[in-house]
Amino acid sequence: xxxxxxxxxxxxxxxxxxxxxxxxxxxxxxxxxxxxxxxxxxxxxxxxxxxxxxxxxxxxxxxxxxxxxxxxxxxxxxxxxxxxxxxxxxxxxxxxxxxxxxxx
Numbered sequence: 001x002x003x004x005x006x007x008x009x010x011x012x013x014x015x016x017x018x019x020x021x022x023x024x025x026x027x028x029x030x031x032x033x034x035x036x037x038x039x040x041x042x043x044x045x046x047x048x049x050x051x052x053x054x055x056x057x058x059x060x061x062x063x064x065x066x067x068x069x070x071x072x073x074x075x076x077x078x079x080x081x082x083x084x085x086x087x088x089x090x091x092x093x094x095x096x097x098x099x100x101x102x103x104x
Contacts (some may be wrong), residue, residue: 005100008096008099008100009093009096009097009100011096012092012093012095012096012097012099013077013090013093013096014089014092015092016088016089016091016092016093016095017086017088017089018083018088019088020030020070020083020084020085020087020088020091021030021076021085021088024071024076024080024081024084025071025072025075025076027073028071029069030046031043032045032072033054033068033069033071033073034042034045034072035072035073035074035081036071037069038069039071044065044068044069044072046062047065047068048065048069051063051064051065062102065075082086
């Protein structure tokens with residue numbers, strides 16, 4: 001890999017990590033996982049309803065809906081931010097690598 005490609009891939013990975021870390025809380029709020037609880041009529045409310053029906057009337061502690069609500073209410077933990085950033089970096093790396101190969 002030449003130096004230009006290495007720089008482009010590094011920039012893509014860094015941008016992906018930053019965008020993912022910043023976008024995750026925004027997306028959670030947009031789909032209804034807010035600091036005040038799950039917004040009525042939202043996608044999050046539909047998820048909660050489906051989870052409650054599937055589990056006999058309650059939402060499982062530590063399950064997907066509960067974890068997303070905790071993140072929406074309190075923000076992402078350090079570990080969750082690292083995980084989201086890692087996934088964003090991987091996606092950014094792949095996209096930049098694919099784009100570089102298309103240009104060649």
